[in-house]
C-alpha cells in the first residue's frame with residue numbers, strides 16, 4: 001500500500017521547506033522528502049563547523065508540522081505514486097498534489113585536466129567542505145562564473161583554506177556594470193559587501209578562465225588565461241563552476257512540459273506555479289535559476305496553491321516578480337564567454353562515466369545516436385553531466401528522462417513493472 | 430568542536446566531526462575514490478549526488494555515493510583507488 005499525502009513535496013531546500021510550511025499552515029497532511037540526510041538543500045546545507053543562518057533554523061523548526069522523509073530518493077513514477085528508494089528499502093508515496101522543488105546543479109564544463117582528483121565544482125567544493133572535507137591550509141583556486149564563486153570562496157576560507165584567488169570569466173567592465181545595478185537592490189548590495197569583507201585580501205580577477213589543470217595522479221596546478229596573459233598557479237584544489245542549471249529530470253519523467261532558456265531546459269509553469277500536468281506544481285530553481293529569495297517566495301506560493309489557497313499564492317506574485325528581476329540581471333551579466341566553449345580539445349573527456357572524449361563524439365548530431373555508438377551518457381550519472389555540457393557546447397541537446405532517475409537497487413525496481421530489463425540505468429549501481 | 434567519529438578507510442583509521450560525510454573521511458586518507466573505465470583515478474566533483482565520481486564500498490555495499498552518505502562510527506570504507 002502506498003503512503004498517501006494531501007501534498008507531497010520533493011526536495012527540502014529553501015523552496016521545498018517553504019512549500020511544506022505553507023501547505024501545512026492550511027491543515028494539509030504534508031510529506032517532505034529529500035535524497036539528502038538533512039534538510040536545507042544547497043544553500044542551507046549543514047556545516048559541521050558553523051551554525052546555520054537564522055532563516056534556515058526557522059525553516060527547519062517548521063518541520064514539526066510535516067512528515068519529514070530524509071534519505072528518500074525519488075527514482076521512478078508509478079500509477080499509485082512516486083517510487084522512492086531509502087537506505088533500507090523502497091516505498092511508494094501517493095499524493096493529491098505534488099510540489100517539485102528539486103533545485104539546481106552546477107554547470108560543470110570540460111577542459112583539459114578536469115578529471116584529475118583535486119578538481120571539483122565551485123559549489124561542489126563548498127558542499128564538500130561544509131560536510132567536513134579537509135581544506136585547512138590547502139591552496140585553493142576558485143574559478144568559473146557568478147556570485148556562487150564568492151560564496152564558495154568564503155566557505156572555503158572559513159574552514160581554513162588558503163584561497164589563492166577567484167577567477168571570474170566575465171569581464172571587469174561587465175562585473176562593474178552588475179555592481180552598479182546593485183544600488184537598486186539594497187539587500188543584495190549588503191550581502192555582496194559582507195561576502196567581500198569575508199574575502200578581504202583574496203584577489204578577484206575578471207576576464208580570467210582556468211584553461212587547463214596539471215598533475216599526474218592528482219591536481220598540482222592550473223593555467224589561468226586572463227587579460228594580462230597566461231599564468232601558472234600551483235594549488236591543491238581547484239573549485240570551478242560556471243553557474244547553475246535546473247534539475248528538471250523528475251519533472252520531465254512525470255510528463256511536465258519543459259521550456260528552453262538559452263541552452264538548458266526549465267519546467268514551464270503558469271502564474272500559480274502549476275506545471276502542464278494537473279496537480280503537479282514546480283517552484284524555485286527548477287522553473288529558472290533565481291536564487292534563495294525566489295526559492296523562498298515561490299515555495300510559499302506553491303504550498304498555498306497546492307493546498308487549494310490560490311488567493312494567498314496570487315498575493316505573492318509581485319514580490320516574486322521583483323525577486324526574479326534580480327535573477328535576470330545575473331543571467332545577462334554573467335553570460336559565458338565563447339572561449340569557455342572552446343576549452344575542451346578532441347582528447348578531453350566529456351562523458352566522465354564512460355571516458356568518452358569530445359573527439360569521439362565528432363559527427364554525431366543527436367544524443368541518442370552518440371549514445372548508441374559510443375555509450376556517451378550511459379553511465380551512472382545518466383547523462384546529467386555530459387548531457388548538460390554537450391548542450392552548452394552546442395553539440396546536441398540532452399535526451400529525455402527515463403526511469404530510474406538515479407541508479408537504483410534491483411529490489412527497489414522489482415515493484416516497478418514498466419522498466420525494461422535491458423535498461424542501462426541498472427548498470428553503474 | 431563537535432564529537433569525533435572514527436571510521437576505517439582502506440584499513441586506515443580516520444576521525445571526522447559528527448555530521449561529516451563519508452567523502453570527507455576518505456579525503457583524509459586518499460584522493461583516489463574510484464578508477465574510471467579506462468583506469469584513471471577519480472574523486473568527487475559535484476559534492477551533491479549528481480556526478481557519481483565519489484562511489485565507494487561502504488560496509489560491504491558497492492557503489493555508494495560518499496558525498497551523500499553521513500559518516501557513522503565504525504564504518505568500513507574501501508575505495509577503488
Ligand SMILES: Cc1cc2nc3c(=O)[nH]c(=O)nc-3n(C[C@H](O)[C@H](O)[C@H](O)COP(=O)(O)OP(=O)(O)OC[C@H]3O[C@@H](n4cnc5c(N)ncnc54)[C@H](O)[C@@H]3O)c2cc1C
Pocket residue numbers: 010011012013014015016033034035036040041042043044072073074075101102103104105106122123124126127148151152244247250283284285286291292295405477
Ligand atoms: C552546489 C551548490 C551550492 C550552492 N551554494 C549557494 C550559496 O552558498 N548561496 C546561495 O545563495 N545559493 C547557493 N546555491 C544556489 C541554490 O540553487 C539556491 O540558493 C537554493 O538552494 C535553491 O533552492 P531550491 O530549494 O530551489 O533547491 P535546492 O536547495 O537545490 O534543493 C533541492 C533539493 O532537492 C533534492 N532532490 C533533487 N532531486 C531529488 C530526487 N529525485 N529525490 C529526492 N530529493 C531530490 C536535493 O537533494 C536538494 O536537497 C548553490 C547551488 C548549488 C548547486
Ligand code: FES
Pocket residue numbers: 472473474475476477478479480481482483484494495496497
Ligand atoms: S561528488 Fe558527485 S555524486 Fe558525490
